[in-house]
Amino acid sequence: MRTLIVLLTFVFLLPAAASAAPAETLSFDHHRVAVIDGDSIQAGGRVLQLRGIDAPELGQACNNGGHYWLCGLSSAYELRRLLGFQMAPIECAVGPEGATALCMANGDDIGVTLISSGLAVATPDAPAHYKVAERHAREASLGIWGGTFVMPADWRNDERLPGEHEFTASSHLHGNLPWKIENGELTFDPRSQHAACLVKGVIEDGRRVYYGPLDAGYDALHLELGRGERLFCGDDPARTAGWRHKGEATKVN
Amino acid sequence: MLDLRPIFLTIGMLLTILAVSMLIPAAVDFAVDNPDWQAFAEACGITLFSGIAMVLSCRTGSNDLSIRQAFGLTAFLWVFLTLFASLPFMFCELGLSFTDAYFEAMSGITTTGSTVLTGLDDLPPGLLLWRGILQWLGGLGIIVMALSILPMLRLGGMQMFRVEAFETEGKMLPRAAQLSAGIVLILFFFTGALILGLWLAGMTGLEAVVHALTTIATGGYSTSDGSVGHFDSALIEGIITVGMVVGGIPFLLFLKLVRGDGRSLLRDEQVHWYLGVMGSVMLAVTAWLWLHQGMTPGQAFRYASFNVASIMTGTGYASTDYGQWGSFPVGVMFFLMFVGGCYGSTACGIKVFRFQVLYASARSQIRHLVQPHGVFIPTFNRRPISDEVVTSVLSYFFIFGVVFALLSLGLNLLGLDIVTAMSGAGTAMANVGPGLGPIIGPAGNFQSLPDAAKWLLVFGMLVGRLEVFTIFVLFSRRFWRG
Numbered sequence: 001m002r003t004l005i006v007l008l009t010f011v012f013l014l015p016a017a018a019s020a021a022p023a024e025t026l027s028f029d030h031h032r033v034a035v036i037d038g039d040s041i042q043a044g045g046r047v048l049q050l051r052g053i054d055a056p057e058l059g060q061a062c063n064n065g066g067h068y069w070l071c072g073l074s075s076a077y078e079l080r081r082l083l084g085f086q087m088a089p090i091e092c093a094v095g096p097e098g099a100t101a102l103c104m105a106n107g108d109d110i111g112v113t114l115i116s117s118g119l120a121v122a123t124p125d126a127p128a129h130y131k132v133a134e135r136h137a138r139e140a141s142l143g144i145w146g147g148t149f150v151m152p153a154d155w156r157n158d159e160r161l162p163g164e165h166e167f168t169a170s171s172h173l174h175g176n177l178p179w180k181i182e183n184g185e186l187t188f189d190p191r192s193q194h195a196a197c198l199v200k201g202v203i204e205d206g207r208r209v210y211y212g213p214l215d216a217g218y219d220a221l222h223l224e225l226g227r228g229e230r231l232f233c234g235d236d237p238a239r240t241a242g243w244r245h246k247g248e249a250t251k252v253n
Numbered sequence: 254m255l256d257l258r259p260i261f262l263t264i265g266m267l268l269t270i271l272a273v274s275m276l277i278p279a280a281v282d283f284a285v286d287n288p289d290w291q292a293f294a295e296a297c298g299i300t301l302f303s304g305i306a307m308v309l310s311c312r313t314g315s316n317d318l319s320i321r322q323a324f325g326l327t328a329f330l331w332v333f334l335t336l337f338a339s340l341p342f343m344f345c346e347l348g349l350s351f352t353d354a355y356f357e358a359m360s361g362i363t364t365t366g367s368t369v370l371t372g373l374d375d376l377p378p379g380l381l382l383w384r385g386i387l388q389w390l391g392g393l394g395i396i397v398m399a400l401s402i403l404p405m406l407r408l409g410g411m412q413m414f415r416v417e418a419f420e421t422e423g424k425m426l427p428r429a430a431q432l433s434a435g436i437v438l439i440l441f442f443f444t445g446a447l448i449l450g451l452w453l454a455g456m457t458g459l460e461a462v463v464h465a466l467t468t469i470a471t472g473g474y475s476t477s478d479g480s481v482g483h484f485d486s487a488l489i490e491g492i493i494t495v496g497m498v499v500g501g502i503p504f505l506l507f508l509k510l511v512r513g514d515g516r517s518l519l520r521d522e523q524v525h526w527y528l529g530v531m532g533s534v535m536l537a538v539t540a541w542l543w544l545h546q547g548m549t550p551g552q553a554f555r556y557a558s559f560n561v562a563s564i565m566t567g568t569g570y571a572s573t574d575y576g577q578w579g580s581f582p583v584g585v586m587f588f589l590m591f592v593g594g595c596y597g598s599t600a601c602g603i604k605v606f607r608f609q610v611l612y613a614s615a616r617s618q619i620r621h622l623v624q625p626h627g628v629f630i631p632t633f634n635r636r637p638i639s640d641e642v643v644t645s646v647l648s649y650f651f652i653f654g655v656v657f658a659l660l661s662l663g664l665n666l667l668g669l670d671i672v673t674a675m676s677g678a679g680t681a682m683a684n685v686g687p688g689l690g691p692i693i694g695p696a697g698n699f700q701s702l703p704d705a706a707k708w709l710l711v712f713g714m715l716v717g718r719l720e721v722f723t724i725f726v727l728f729s730r731r732f733w734r735g
Contacts, residue, residue: 064704065350065704073371073372077372078697078700078701080478081478081696081697081698082691082696082697085479085482085571085574086577087573087577108691113691116691117691117692117701118701136668136670140667141668142692143701213375
């Protein structure tokens with residue numbers, strides 16, 4: 001009987017212990033961290049999604065009193081700014097699945113900082129204090145809460161604010177065109193018509209690599225659609241399609 | 254009724270200078286094929302037209318300003334210059350809203366340095382240069398006003414700084430013009446030296462120019478989101494620290510130095526206090542960082558000296574997030590931002606001389622308590638301080654405190670937490686730049702604040718830069734009636 005109780009306890013507690021404890025804890029100097037977008041970083045050759053938060057996508061625009069602004073890019077820039085000022089290493093507790101992480105900067109939860117500034121929303125499964133931070137930001141009309149915006153999850157499903165497409169199409173985001181004229185014809189990926197798709201997927205040394213606007217060399221990249229290069233409307237669709245950030249590439253099939 | 258013609262005549266003339274200065278970033282953007290050159294060209298055209306129209310329609314025979322006109326000029330000048338300075342921010346591809354554009358322009362012209370812009374590292378060169386030019390012009394403007402106009406207005410003790418050669422109350426504008434030439438040359442000299450030093454230290458040409466402009470103006474606009482910390486160079490930080498300290502010294506003393514009178518600079522009590530307070534705080538923070546934060550003495554002095562000089566002069570650069578240094582440095586930085594630099598410099602804040610006046614007055618009072626029949630006269634720079642000056646300074650502190658409290662409460666009422674609200678009000682009124690906390694601290698930014706909060710901060714920047722009284726005088730009915 002005693003053995004059975006011990007075994008049952010072990011069976012029930014082990015999964016709980018496994019999910020509570022992070023798979024590993026990583027430590028990065030801020031010089032070694034690249035910001036992909038407002039909720040994704042790359043460090044140590046790995047791309048990590050900040051757990052519990054969802055920031056506007058890179059090409060996403062928000063509206064404040066009739067004035068559109070590039071809230072997705074702003075979130076990314078603010079994350080980069082926040083990390084750049086850290087003197088102590090950034091500590092990230094990576095989840096068991098290896099893709100999400102709780103990152104701390106000088107003892108402060110980076111995700112909570114971004115939510116508190118109105119530059120990200122809490123995910124449905126986020127801890128309670130994330131949602132409290134979101135409520136305070138909403139009440140103070142900080143950041144994206146100062147006007148109207150599409151929730152990032154809905155934006156990824158192609159939902160847009162009225163007039164948002166026209167704004168981003170006219171805003172000349174990063175200047176250069178994402179397509180080339182081949183054989184006298186202008187060819188482009190149908191999704192690349194959307195000017196808000198800022199992630200560039202290129203073929204480098206046989207590897208499918210994606211660049212975000214904050215990556216060095218992004219502006220100089222010109223896509224050759226005939227080779228299979230294309231735009232993505234965020235880092236998630238790029239990764240789903242099998243592309244990897246420039247620091248962790250994979251080979252083309 | 255107040256004759257506004259001389260006011261708008263002066264504003265018109267200065268708008269033409271502002272318009273011409275827009276051609277510099279226009280030329281730079283044109284050279285690199287950035288479409289923002291059109292935005293600067295359009296803004297230049299509108300500003301030039303408005304300036305010339307004001308000059309032509311407001312010409313009067315008189316070259317003088319009355320005291321009331323001087324008050325009006327001081328207030329309206331900064332409001333109107335900022336309005337036109339905000340045009341490039343609205344017209345450029347970034348397309349800032351009117352609120353954000355006016356905030357950025359006001360922060361530039363008042364040499365505050367708070368910014369609503371993100372992604373500075375990726376911005377076109379014209380915009381970065383325009384921000385630097387605005388702060389440089391703002392720094393020049395405040396020096397000229399401090400020497401020629403403000404002493405006549407008797408704002409918070411400033412009557413002490415009437416230049417001996419200009420004892421008469423009239424002829425403010427000719428005096429301003431006379432002083433401007435010398436001050437501009439000195440500013441050019443220091444700016445040029447900084448450009449050369451920073452370029453040799455490893456900055457690109459644009460970075461060196463922008464940082465030189467904003468360092469000597471003690472403004473703090475950078476070309477990077479990471480401020481000066483982005484460069485991670487002790488040499489660059491050292492050069493900029495020297496530049497900031499120089500920016501906080503009265504420029505009239507440099508003018509006298511050029512004319513052969515070096516003793517004035519060496520014997521000036523305000524400069525002694527300025528350097529003394531700054532040096533003491535630098536040492537205290539260095540000791541803290543060494544003993545409590547585990548830095549080496551060299552590292553501790555590097556970070557302490559740079560950031561203390563930045564906050565005290567109101568420059569607002571950051572080489573790191575000093576909010577992470579612990580409670581003592583954060584408290585020190587908060588109070589230091591109110592102290593400011595010397596009167597007659599580009600620096601901001603309450604100004605060192607006012608603390609000297611209060612100290613001298615309090616010391617005299619204490620001595621009088623001990624020796625009731627003794628005669629103890631407070632002095633500043635070896636000259637007696639009159640009761641009128643002491644009253645003026647005390648009034649200034651009172652009004653400053655009331656405005657600070659109301660501004661803090663206003664920001665708090667808008668939903669901002671008390672740290673953000675108080676540090677935001679303080680940094681705006683002291684024209685420093687960064688506040689405290691995760692939202693507007695050194696690692697933060699003012700973009701995410703609601704528009705109403707930004708307008709409150711704009712008001713705070715203006716009130717702080719114009720020595721508080723100037724704005725409130727305009728709300729007096731007697732002022733308009735005469």
